[in-house]
Amino acid sequence: MKKVDLLNVSKSYDGHHYVIHEISVSIETGEFFVLVGPSGCGKSTMLRMIAGLENISEGEIWIEGRKANHLLPHERDISMVFQNYALFPHLTVEKNIRFGLHTKKISKQEQKRRCQEAAEMLGLTELLDRKPRELSGGQRQRVALARAIVTQSSICLMDEPLSNLDAKLRAKMRSEIRQIQRQLGITMIYVTHDQIEAMTMADRMMVLNKGEIQQIGRPLDIYNRPANTFVASFIGSPPMNLAKVKFEGNVLIFEDGRAFAISEKVSKTVKEKDLLIGIRPEAIRLARNGENALVVTTVNSEILGTETFISFQMANVQWVARWNGQWNIPIGKKIPIIVNEQDIFLFSAKNGQRLYSSPQEKSSFSLEEEILL
Amino acid sequence: MRTAKTIILYILLIMSAAVMVFPIFYAFMISFMEGREVLGGRIIPQSFTFDNYMSAFERVPLLRYLWNSFIVSLAIMVGQLVVSSLAAFAFAFLTFRGRDFLFFLFISTMMIPWEATMVPNFMTVQKLGWLNTYTGLTVPFFALAFGTFLLRQHFKTIPIELYEASLVAGISRFRFFWSVVLPVSKTSLVTLGIYSFLTAWNMYLWPLLVTNNDSVRTVQIGLKQMQSQEISTEWGVVMAAVVIVILPTLILLFAGQKRLQSGLTQGAIK
Amino acid sequence: MKAETELPVKVEEKEKGRRTLPMFVQGALYLSPSLVLFFIFLFYPMARTIYLSLFLTDGQGEPIRFVGFENFTYLFQSPSFQNSIKATVLFVLYTVPAGILLALFLAIIANEKLKGIGFFRTIFSSTMGMSVAASSVIWMFMYNPAIGLFNQIVQVFGLSETQWLLDPKYALLAVSAATIWMNTGFAFLVLLGGLQNIDQQLYEYAKIAGVGYFYQLRKITLPLLSPTLFFIITVSLINAFQTFGQIDMLTKGGPIETTNVIVYSIYKDAFINHNIGSASAQAVLLFFAILLVTLLQFKIGEKKVHYQ
Numbered sequence: 036m037k038k039v040d041l042l043n044v045s046k047s048y049d050g051h052h053y054v055i056h057e058i059s060v061s062i063e064t065g066e067f068f069v070l071v072g073p074s075g076c077g078k079s080t081m082l083r084m085i086a087g088l089e090n091i092s093e094g095e096i097w098i099e100g101r102k103a104n105h106l107l108p109h110e111r112d113i114s115m116v117f118q119n120y121a122l123f124p125h126l127t128v129e130k131n132i133r134f135g136l137h138t139k140k141i142s143k144q145e146q147k148r149r150c151q152e153a154a155e156m157l158g159l160t161e162l163l164d165r166k167p168r169e170l171s172g173g174q175r176q177r178v179a180l181a182r183a184i185v186t187q188s189s190i191c192l193m194d195e196p197l198s199n200l201d202a203k204l205r206a207k208m209r210s211e212i213r214q215i216q217r218q219l220g221i222t223m224i225y226v227t228h229d230q231i232e233a234m235t236m237a238d239r240m241m242v243l244n245k246g247e248i249q250q251i252g253r254p255l256d257i258y259n260r261p262a263n264t265f266v267a268s269f270i271g272s273p274p275m276n277l278a279k280v281k282f283e284g285n286v287l288i289f290e291d292g293r294a295f296a297i298s299e300k301v302s303k304t305v306k307e308k309d310l311l312i313g314i315r316p317e318a319i320r321l322a323r324n325g326e327n328a329l330v331v332t333t334v335n336s337e338i339l340g341t342e343t344f345i346s347f348q349m350a351n352v353q354w355v356a357r358w359n360g361q362w363n364i365p366i367g368k369k370i371p372i373i374v375n376e377q378d379i380f381l382f383s384a385k386n387g388q389r390l391y392s393s394p395q396e397k398s399s400f401s402l403e404e405e406i407l408l
Numbered sequence: 409m410r411t412a413k414t415i416i417l418y419i420l421l422i423m424s425a426a427v428m429v430f431p432i433f434y435a436f437m438i439s440f441m442e443g444r445e446v447l448g449g450r451i452i453p454q455s456f457t458f459d460n461y462m463s464a465f466e467r468v469p470l471l472r473y474l475w476n477s478f479i480v481s482l483a484i485m486v487g488q489l490v491v492s493s494l495a496a497f498a499f500a501f502l503t504f505r506g507r508d509f510l511f512f513l514f515i516s517t518m519m520i521p522w523e524a525t526m527v528p529n530f531m532t533v534q535k536l537g538w539l540n541t542y543t544g545l546t547v548p549f550f551a552l553a554f555g556t557f558l559l560r561q562h563f564k565t566i567p568i569e570l571y572e573a574s575l576v577a578g579i580s581r582f583r584f585f586w587s588v589v590l591p592v593s594k595t596s597l598v599t600l601g602i603y604s605f606l607t608a609w610n611m612y613l614w615p616l617l618v619t620n621n622d623s624v625r626t627v628q629i630g631l632k633q634m635q636s637q638e639i640s641t642e643w644g645v646v647m648a649a650v651v652i653v654i655l656p657t658l659i660l661l662f663a664g665q666k667r668l669q670s671g672l673t674q675g676a677i678k
Numbered sequence: 679m680k681a682e683t684e685l686p687v688k689v690e691e692k693e694k695g696r697r698t699l700p701m702f703v704q705g706a707l708y709l710s711p712s713l714v715l716f717f718i719f720l721f722y723p724m725a726r727t728i729y730l731s732l733f734l735t736d737g738q739g740e741p742i743r744f745v746g747f748e749n750f751t752y753l754f755q756s757p758s759f760q761n762s763i764k765a766t767v768l769f770v771l772y773t774v775p776a777g778i779l780l781a782l783f784l785a786i787i788a789n790e791k792l793k794g795i796g797f798f799r800t801i802f803s804s805t806m807g808m809s810v811a812a813s814s815v816i817w818m819f820m821y822n823p824a825i826g827l828f829n830q831i832v833q834v835f836g837l838s839e840t841q842w843l844l845d846p847k848y849a850l851l852a853v854s855a856a857t858i859w860m861n862t863g864f865a866f867l868v869l870l871g872g873l874q875n876i877d878q879q880l881y882e883y884a885k886i887a888g889v890g891y892f893y894q895l896r897k898i899t900l901p902l903l904s905p906t907l908f909f910i911i912t913v914s915l916i917n918a919f920q921t922f923g924q925i926d927m928l929t930k931g932g933p934i935e936t937t938n939v940i941v942y943s944i945y946k947d948a949f950i951n952h953n954i955g956s957a958s959a960q961a962v963l964l965f966f967a968i969l970l971v972t973l974l975q976f977k978i979g980e981k982k983v984h985y986q
Contacts (some may be wrong), residue, residue, distance in 0.1 A: 138888040421798045498709050527730075605808065
C-alpha cells in the first residue's frame with residue numbers, strides 16, 4: 036500500500052487561474068520524497084494540501100488507503116515542520132515539544148519519555164527549560180524537529196526547514212535529518228528550493244515549475260537524464276550549459292556559425308531542426324594535441340581550491356567548464372575544448388523537451404570494482 | 409465540523425454587529441421619520457423625509473457649529489503635526505546634553521491627567537482673552553507627547569547614515585527634516601493626522617468651558633445646547649443633527665481604518 | 679565631483695564657513711514649541727492646582743488663606759465626596775472589565791478569515807468615530823421613559839416603565855452601558871491588531887496537532903495577546919477615571935449624586951459652585967489615584983505578561 040497518493044490534484048484560488056495543474060504521484064512508505072522547484076512553483080501549496088491546511092480544488096488525495104480530501108489535518112497521521120519553525124514563544128522547549136501530545140491520549144509519563152528521547156536524539160537535553168528566544172536558529176530548528184518526532188506520526192512534512200540557516204549548519208542538518216528519518220522509518224515529504232538539498236537527501240524527487248510536474252524520479256536519474264531544459268538547468272550547479280543550434284545533416288550549427296559534428300546514431304533520433312544543445316560543465320574538457328577542438332576565449336575563472344570554474348563565450352551565450360584542480364588561466368586566453376558526444380543532450384527549442392541523450396549508462400563507480408582493479 | 413464552526417461564527421458575527429451598530433442605525437432611521445412616527449415608537453420610517461435635516465439647519469446654527477468644528481479640528485491637527493514632528497526630529501536625530509532628561513519630561517506629561525489642569529488652564533485662557541476664540545480652543549493642544557513618540561518611532565527607522573551624509577553634503581538640518589524625513593514618514597503623519605482630527609472633532613470638556621456663546625462653539629457643544637432648547641423634544645430633528653455631526657468622523661474612520669489599526673498596534677507593543 | 683571624504687566623528691566640525699548654533703540650542707529650538715506649550719498648559723497648571731488645593735479661594739479662584747490639608751480632610755469627611763468616590767469606583771468596575779471582555783470577544787470572532795469579515799470589522803470599530811456628545815444624545819433617546827427603545831422592550835415583557843436616567847437604582851448602570859458601547863470601538867481595534875500580530879503558523883501547527891478551538895484560545899491566543907491586553911486595560915482604566923462628557927449630557931451627576939464621578943464633581947465645584955480650592959484638592963486626589971492605578975498595573979503586569 037502506498038503511503039500517500041495524489042491523483043490529478045489541482046488547485047485554484049479563483050476558479051480560473053490554476054496554481055497547481057493535475058499533479059499525480061505516489062509516495063512510498065518510508066521514502067524520503069522531495070518536492071523541489073523555484074520560488075512560487077507551488078511546492079509549498081502542494082505540501083499544505085497534503086497536510087490539509089489548504090483545500091484541494093480538483094483531484095483526490097489518498098493517505099494510507101483512505102480517501103483524505105476532507106480529512107482534517109489531525110486526522111491524517113502527519114506531523115509538520117515549518118520554515119519559520121512556528122515555536123511557541125511563551126513556552127519552554129519541553130512544553131513546545133510536548134504541545135498537543137495530550138490529544139493522542141498518551142500518559143504524562145509517556146509524553147515525558149518521548150520528549151526525553153527526542154531531545155537526546157537532537158542534542159537538546161540541556162535546553163529543555165529555555166524559551167525559544169534564548170536559542171540560536173539551529174537550535175530552534177531542532178526543537179521543531181523534535182516536536183515532529185514525538186508525535187510518532189508515520190508521515191512527516193517539512194516546508195523548507197533549512198532555508199533560514201547558514202550554509203555550514205545546513206549541511207550538518209541535512210545529514211542529521213536524513214539519518215533520523217532512516218532510523219525512525221518515517222515517510223518524509225520535504226519541500227525545498229535548494230537543488231543540493233534535493234539531490235543529497237531524496238530517495239526520489241519531484242521537480243516542479245509553475246504548478247506543473249517537470250519530472251519525477253531518483254536524483255541521479257534526473258541529473259543524468261533531465262526531461263526538459265528546465266530540469267536540466269535547475270538541477271546541477273553550476274547549471275547545464277545550453278545554446279541554440281540548428282540541425283542540418285550531421286551537423287549542429289551554433290549561432291556564431293561554428294559547427295559540431297554528430298554521429299548517425301544521434302542524427303537518426305532527431306526530427307526537429309531548431310534545437311538546444313546541453314552540456315554539463317564537468318563534461319567540457321581541455322582538448323589534447325591532435326583532437327578536433329573548439330577554440331574559445333576565457334571570460335572569467337573562479338578557483339575554488341578543489342576545482343576551477345572557467346567561463347567562456349560560446350556563440351551568443353556564456354558557458355562554464357568545471358575542471359578538477361587549480362587552473363591558472365588568464366582572462367582573454369584562448370583555450371581548446373572538447374566534448375564527448377555521449378555527454379551531449381539535445382532539447383527541442385520549441386518546448387524544451389529532451390529529444391536525445393546518450394543511451395549509455397553514465398560512468399558511475401563501484402567500490403568493489405575499483406579496489407579489485 | 410468545519411462548516412458547523414463557520415455557521416456559528418457567522419451567527420455570532422451577525423448578532424454582535426446588529427447589537428453594536430444598532431444605536432447608529434437607529435439614529436439614522438429616526439432622522440428620516442416624521443414627528444408622529446417618532447412618538448409612535450417605530451424603528452423603521454414608513455415615510456422617508458428630509459424635513460428633519462432642513463429643520464436642523466434652520467433652527468439651530470448647525471452650519472456655524474460645523475464650520476467651527478472644522479476649523480478647530482483642522483488647526484489642532486496641523487498644530488499637532490507641526491509641533492510633534494519638530495520635537496520628534498530633535499529626539500530622533502539631534503544629540504545634545506539634556507536630551508534624555510527632556511525626553512523623560514515628555515513622558516511625564518502623559519501621566520498628568522488633563523482634568524487636573526483644567527481649572528488653572530481656564531483661568532489662563534481667560535486672562536489671555538482667549539475665551540470664545542479659535543485660539544483658546546486650539547493652541548493649548550498643539551503639544552502632544554503621544555504624537556511625538558509615534559513620529560519619533562518612525563523617524564528612527566530612517567538610517568542615520570542618510571542624515572550624516574546630508575550634513576556632509578552641506579544640507580542644513582532643517583532642510584533634511586523638510587525634504588527627507590517628512591516625505592518618507594507620510595504614513596505616520598497621516599495616521600497621526602487622522603487621530604488628531606478625530607480626537608479634536610470629538611472634544612467635549614474644553615470647548616464647554618471656553619465657549620459661552622455661539623461664535624466659535626463647536627458642534628459637540630451645539631448638540632448639548634440643543635438639549636436645553638424646545639427643539640430637544642423633536643427627536644427627529646435632534647437625530648438629524650446627530651447624524652450630521654457623526655458623518656465626517658465615521659467617513660474618516662472608515663477611510664483610515666486599516667492605517668489606524670496598525671498604528672495603534674505599534675503603539676501598544678512599544 | 680568632490681573626492682570622497684571620510685565621515686568625521688563630529689559632523690558639526692566640518693561645517694566651516696557657516697556659523698551654526700551649538701547643538702544644544704538647535705535641539706532646544708526644535709523642542710521649544712512643545713516645551714513652551716507643555717509648560718504653560720500642563721506643568722504650570724498642575725503646580726498651580728496643587729498650590730490652590732492648599733488654600734481657601736474666592737469666587738475668582740484667587741487664594742485667600744492657606745489652610746494646608748484642610749481641604750482634603752474636609753473632602754474625605756463630606757458625604758458628597760464619599761458619594762463621588764463610590765460612584766467613580768463603581769463606574770470603573772462596571773465599565774472596564776465588561777468593556778474589555780466585549781471588545782476581546784468581538785476581536786476574536788472578527789479575526790477569522792471569513793468572507794466579508796472586513797464588513798464586520800468596520801462595524802465593530804465604528805463606535806470609535808462617535809463623539810461622546812453624539813453617542814449620549816442617541817442613548818438618551820433610547821432611555822427616554824415614554825418613547826425610548828428600552829422601555830418599549832421592557833413593556834413587551836410586561837414590566838413597568840423605568841426612569842433609566844432618573845432612578846438612583848439604575849442611573850449609573852445606564853450610563854455605564856452607554857459608556858461600554860462608546861469605548862468598544864477603540865479597544866476592539868487595539869485587540870484586533872494584537873491578535874493579528876500572532877504568528878498564524880502557530881495555529882496551523884495546533885491544527886495539525888489536533889488541539890481544540892478553546893484550547894488554542896487559552897494556550898496560544900491569550901498568552902500571546904497579553905502585552906496588548908495589558909496596554910488596553912491600562913488605557914481603559916485611566917480613561918474611565920477621566921469620564922465626563924456622557925455624565926454631563928445624560929445625568930449631570932444625579933440623581934442624588936449617584937453618577938457624580940470625580941471629574942464631574944471637580945467641574946461642578948469649580949465652575950458652578952465656584953469652590954476652586956475644593957475642586958483643586960479633588961484634582962490632586964484624582965492625579966494620585968491615576969498614578970496609583972498605573973503603578974499597580976505595571977507591578978501586576980510585569981509578572982503576567984509574556985513578552986517575546
